[in-house]
Amino acid sequence: MxxxxxxxxxxxxxxxxxxxxxxxxxxxxxxxxxxxxxxxxxxxxxxxxxxxxxxxxxxxxxxxxxxxxxxxxxxxxxxxxxxxxxxxxxxxxxxxxxxxxxxxxxxxxxxxxxxxxxxxxxxxxxxxxxxxxxxxxxxxxxxxxxxxxxxxxxxxxxxxxxxxxxxxxxxxxxxxxxxxxGAHPSGLMGELPRGVPNNLAPYITQTAAGQRDYIRVFGDDYATPDGTGVRDxxxxxxxxxxxxxxxxxxxxxxxxxxxxxxGTGRGYSVLELIETFSAVVGHPIPYQRQGRRAGDIGECWADPALANRVLGWRAEKSLQDICADAWRWQQAIPGAVD
CATH class of the missing domain: 3.40.50.720 (NAD(P)-binding Rossmann-like Domain)
Incomplete structure (x- = not known):
């Protein structure tokens, strides 16, 4: 086609x-x-x-x-x-x-x-x-x-x-x-935000690489298992x-x-994502808890059953895969941050 x-x-x-x-x-x-x-x-x-x-x-x-x-x-x-x-x-x-x-x-x-x-x-x-x-x-x-x-x-x-x-x-x-x-497993392509990342994952990898001082965790009082926002x-x-x-x-x-x-049909909290990245990187990634941002919501994850059925598709890669591929990509682009 x-x-x-x-x-x-x-x-x-x-x-x-x-x-x-x-x-x-x-x-x-x-x-x-x-x-x-x-x-x-x-x-x-x-x-x-x-x-x-x-x-x-x-x-x-x-x-x-x-x-x-x-x-x-x-x-x-x-x-x-x-x-x-x-x-x-x-x-x-x-x-x-x-x-x-x-x-x-x-x-x-x-x-x-x-x-x-x-x-x-x-x-x-x-x-x-x-x-x-x-x-x-x-x-x-x-x-x-x-x-x-x-x-x-x-x-x-x-x-x-x-x-x-x-x-x-x-x-x-x-x-x-x-x-x-995540990123392509080859390490040749991935998310490359211009300036300060709007999304959490590249902010985590840039912090892990020493390009940012710490991750700002917005909100720790949501009705979630650890109080931080949950996403798919x-x-x-x-x-x-x-x-x-x-x-x-x-x-x-x-x-x-x-x-x-x-989506995957499962939600992970901000702290779970940071902890998984830390395990992949091999050292703790610093973060600081801050107040909620206006407009943020506590939790949101998908029911992907319809896509699974209609497309014959489902998400296969784990959170560990996501973190490993994103970190491989980050290491391939040292200094790629304003």
Whole structure:
């Protein structure tokens, strides 16, 4: 299958490109490198042994995107391109709506013009907001508490409306990620935030490497076993393989629209994650407890049963695998922090 991947040099996108190529798909990437590095392309090529076809453009550039789509005539799109920081989205919401909603609308219009029939959409568990109970199933109420989550939910609505439009031949898989972590086991690719990490795992590895003084643990009075927040951490390679499985499900199945949670089905606390990283690294990683951050929730982990059943997929890698691969990646990029 010919697959156009938007944001294919990003954290989840790059790993998915590797898995798509391994599965025998023909891949072309569009990327503007606002959240990624150009040298990741060379890393993808080293892992896959194939030259990657890439067009540097912004998905809001309708003419440029349409030219690529007409030239390539993709069978499917996997759509990662987006701004992705919850905290930043509260500071610059207009930009988040412009890129995440406007870019998705432009992409869907271009897909319609060239007759592309399948889209796999990178959504987020942030669409659930504060869940009433865990594990969280796809039937849980949605109510994102920040602009980033709202842009993802609006993206879902846009896609469903396009699927339901009269005469539409579009089918869609909407994938709600929980917490992607880890790195490629080769040590060639992984999460590389610019500036101070927004996510916990790279903050832990940077602290373990001596690039930061300590980890700030926000909140120790939640109704959880050790008082710290509990999350569902899924290895990025497991997550990438789920995208390939979703693409296959759309191409051979009868469902026009799938909305699926991608997680492990188990939650780990912040302290459990730090302790596991410490065991992998071989020394304690310093941390300090601080007050809760506004908007944070106590616990959130997935019920992945529907994805397990519909895709024939399940997360296989352990928390130890996550920490070992993330640490291998961190060691390969010394000094890669502002």
């Amino acid at each position: 010919k697959v156009l991947v938007t944001g294919g040099a990003g954290f989840v996108g790059s790993h998915t490109v590797v898995e798509l190529i391994a599965a025998g798909h023909d891949v072309r990437v569009v990327e503007n490198f606002c959240n990624s590095e150009r040298w990741i392309v060379e890393r993808i090529e080293r892992i896959t042994g194939q030259t990657l076809v890439l067009d540097e453009l912004d998905i809001r550039d309708r003419a440029a995107l349409l030219a690529v789509a007409r030239d390539y005539a993709p069978d499917a799109v996997i759509h990662f391109a987006a701004l992705k920081s919850v905290s930043e989205s509260t500071e610059m919401p207009a930009s988040y709506y412009d890129v995440n909603v406007g870019g998705t609308a432009t992409l869907l219009d271009v897909m319609q013009q060239v007759g592309c029939k399948h889209i796999v959409f990178s959504s987020s568990a942030t669409v659930y907001g504060q869940p009433e109970s865990c594990p969280v199933a796809e039937t849980a109420a949605v109510g994102p508490g920040n602009p980033y989550g709202r842009t993802k939910l609006i993206g879902e609505w846009l896609i469903r409306d396009c699927v339901a439009a009269p005469g539409s031949t579009l089918s869609a898989a909407i994938l709600r990620y929980f917490n992607p972590v 951490y899924i290895h990025v390679v497991d997550l990438a393989k789920a995208h390939v499985a979703a693409l296959n499900a759309l191409s051979v199945g009868t469902d026009r629209e799938l909305t699926l949670n991608l």
